[in-house]
Each structure stands twice: as C-alpha cells, then as structure tokens.
Amino acid sequence: MSNGSHKGVHVAYIAAIDQGTTSSRCIVFDQSGGIVSVAQREHRQIFPKPGWVEHDATEIWTNVQAVVRDALAHASLSFSDIAAFGITNQRETTVVWDKATGEPVHSAIVWQDTRTDALIRTLGDQDRFRERSGLPLATYFSGPKLRWLLDNVDGLRARADRGEVLFGTMDTWLIWNLTGRHVTDVTNASRTMLMNLETLDWDSELVDAMGVPREMLPEIRSSSEVYGTYEGVPVASALGDQQAALFGQTCFEPGEGKCTYGTGAFLLINTGDQPVHSQNGLLTTVGYKIGEQPAAYALEGAVAVTGALVQWFRDKVGLISSAAEIETLARTVDDNGGAYFVPAFSGLFAPHWRSDARGVIAGLTGYISRGHLARAVLEASAWQTREVVDAMNADSGVDLTTLRVDGGMTANNLLMQFLSDVLDVPVVRPIVAETTCLGAAYAAGLAVGYWSGTDELKANWHKAAEWEPSMEPAVRDKGYRKWKKAVERTVGWMDEDDD
DSSP states (O other): OTTOEETTTEEOEEEEEEEOSSEEEEEEEOTTSOEEEEEEEEOOOBOSSTTOOEEOHHHHHHHHHHHHHHHHHHTTOOGGGEEEEEEEEOSSOBEEEETTTOOBSSOEEOTTOOTTHHHHHHTOOTTTTHHHHSOOSOTTSHHHHHHHHHHHSTTHHHHHHTTOEEEEOHHHHHHHHHHSOOEEEHHHHTTTTOEETTTTEEOHHHHHHHTOOGGGSOEEEOSEEEEEEETTEEEEEEEEHHHHHHHHTTOOSTTOEEEEESSSEEEEEEEETSOOOOSSSOEEEEEEOBTTSOOEEEEEEEESOSHHHHHHHHHTSOSOSSTTHHHHHHTTSSSOTTOEEEOOBTBBOTTTOBTTOOOEEESOOTTOOHHHHHHHHHHHHHHHHHHHHHHHHHHHSSOOOOEEEESGGGGOHHHHHHHHHHHTSOEEEESOOOHHHHHHHHHHHHHTTSSOOHHHHHHHOOEEEEEOOOOOHHHHHHHHHHHHHHHHTTTTOOOTTOO
16 A cells, blocks of 8 residues: 555545644645644633643544544545544543543543642652653653542542543544544553563552542553554554644654754754663653664653744733734844743743743843844743754754754744744754654554555655754853852742742
8 A cells, every 4th residue: 555545546535633722623634744724723721720731622522523524625635535534642641531432521621731740749759650650750640630630530440440431641632532442652651650661561669659640541552553543544653742733754773863942942862772861851752662672762851832922922911912923023133132031931941840930031131122022032932942852962962053944933933933042953843843743653554554654754854944053152151150050049939838
C-alpha cells in the first residue's frame, strides 16, 4: 500500500485529528505530506476560579466528529478514501468518565490548571518521582489532576474502586469514543507521572503514591499501531502534540530538535533509545515508539505561555484586535525600550518549575509605549526559549546547531529573527508548518503501510524559510542579563493564603 493506492480505484489519504487546547482540527494529508483539506472548531475555555482551567469533554468529542466530517466533505472524500486516522492531542488534560454510559463525571481538567498546587506540596520533594517518571512534581501533569478528582468528586473514589469509571488523557478519551478501546500511547502515558520510563508500563510505586486505582488506567501501547476502527477506518496512531511535532519535523536522529510555538512553547530534542535524566530542570519524556521498535526518548523544555500572551494582549488588554497586528505594532519601535514581560501567569515551567511565580512587566519608564510593550510580549517567547536551550545544551552535552520551528507564531517574522538572534543559531521553518498533525498522520501511515518507513518521511521535509543570527554578542548578553533579572522578580509572589 506504500504507493497510496486504495481498493484499486481511490487514491487513499491519511487523516489526522488534532485535539488541541483551544480547538479541535482534522487535516487530510496526501502521500507527499501535503495538506488536502482542513476543518477546525474551537471549544469553550471554562475558568471556575483563578488558576483553574476546564474543558467540556463531551463538547470536544462532538467537535471532533464534526471536524472529521467537515474535512472529508471539503475534499469531497468519504471514509473509504482514508487509509487511517492518526490522533494527536493536548497532553496532561485529564478526563474521567463512566464506563457504562460514557458520560464524563466532571469537566476535563486542563494541563494549565493549577488547582493541585496544595496537593503537590503534600507529596514531598519536587524530585521524588523524577528518577522513575522523568518528571518533577508539578501541577502540570495528569496524575495529580486525577487524584484531585478522586478526592473531590462525590463518590468517585468508591466508583473507581468498583471499576465503574475510566481515566484518560484526551487521546484515550477520543480512542475510546472512536473505537471502544481503553488505550493510551507511551508518549501520553509518560506525561501522567504514573508510568515508568524504563518499563513503559504503569509503575506500582508511582500509582500507589498518587493514590490512584490501577483499574482506571488505560492499556499503554506504542504510538504507531492499529488500536481499532472508526467507520471502518483504522485508528492507527496517538502522540501527545509535542511528540507529534517532533515526529512531523522528522527528528528521528539523536540530537535533532524542534520547538513548537502555540499556546505555550515546547522544545524537544531526540536523545535516542535511552532516557537522559535532566540536571537542569527539563523533562525526560518518551519521544515516540513505532510498533515493536524500541522507544525513542526526548528531553523537553516546556514554556507555559507564549502564544497565550499575545492572546491576552489582544483579548484582555485590547491593545491589538488580531494576533497578526502585534508584529506591526512591535515594528513601530526599534527595541523594547528597556521593558521586559515575564508571563508567569500559571507559574514558571522549564527550567524553573516555580508554581509560586506570577507575571511581571519590569523596566517600565515614562518612555514606554504600546509598541515597546508589543515588542516585550514577542521577545518573551524568545528569551524563554533561550533559557530552555541553555538547559538542553548542558544536559545533552551536544549544542543545538539549528532550531526547527513550527506552530502559529512562526508566521511572525520579527519574532523568528529575534529568536535566531538570541539563540545565535539559524532558525528553520518547514513548508508544512502543521507538523503536529503531520506527525500523527505519519505515525498512522507507517502503521498501515501507507509509507514505507522513516526515510520516505524524511524525504518529504522541505525548508520554507530560514533566519540567520545578526545580533551583536554584547547586545544579546545584556538583553539576556536583563531578562534574568525580570524573571527573579516573578518568584515567590504567591502566599499560603492566596487562592
């Protein structure tokens, strides 16, 4: 089937479902990795309290069904034209549902949600589970969110003990609704804080320490295999969104890395078939696992707020009316005027892991204008990336030589140039910037023989744009020094009596 033929009549396509933080999409791809059609629907962001973020899992499933139908309709395709579905998803977002009815027992708790902060403090030292899970104790991960639900939803723990409810991240929720199977893949499981990085299975010690009944947990499978069928089409891959982007950027060799700029920014570097334990605040995670092959591991630096800061600037402050306008506004000035914006809206992620931090704008003077603030907003994404790259270089012992980028913010040329300047390496964007969906499509296609192997996928990768560093070292060093001073002013803001 490697020529993409299907039933001798149709040219078959691969469809990828991308269940993201703000919307769900379906993209149909052809043999060359080109986009045939796209459909997208946003879902509600529910904020019950400061720091709490929820989604309606039923609304998301309804939207996913709709975008699949719409994407096929846009290209005049039917299910019989699709060789396989792949799934990629917002990671760590946690949903529990009734095994019999399929009804969620509570809203999904989103990865950004910080309600588990007090629980995290009771679980002990930040590095308690790092050796086994690759993760620091933080509000970010699914395990503590699941524990919170068990502790706070009336009768849920008793139902869980009786085996009446199921847990999943969004990949599991979708696969269960699509195929009736209760499974997850290694990349999503590696973000729960419940999976052992070496065995790639649920770890009894972690599961017990988190106080989670094992019966709730899905079976862990590879990222590229057939889990079941939907409308007769194999559902054949699942990858957390950042791992999917690594796969879509064809970073199959150790030392190859990418950064995705969406709501947050996520830098992953392939470390090969052995997990590398970070000494510098990074996460050790599973990059992907193709069928029976050994897993590929990755180091990850997660920055909570990048694109979300531009959204905030647009929606909450009203200084721009569209995200694209920020570049125009930032170009009205030559520099940031001395202003730095650290968007620690839900604490600081890598490499700091400080949930007590909150955002600051530092260096304000009467000289600062809207343009300077717009520039500070953009520059925040680059400086946060620099912190993560420094940590990666230290951990991996291999300096990043080029950064492959993707995601919505890569359309911002000013940001991409500034990124190249502060990292002092070339920044490269591929022709297909939708690498998250592409990675899910690639993994599904490999599982059903639509593509012959990773070499064929590598041949599909083409460069669309490249930015070369042009900043004077003294300017870069001073900017980074000031950035670090601004970061220092964010930590320790939250007190015990704050909600």
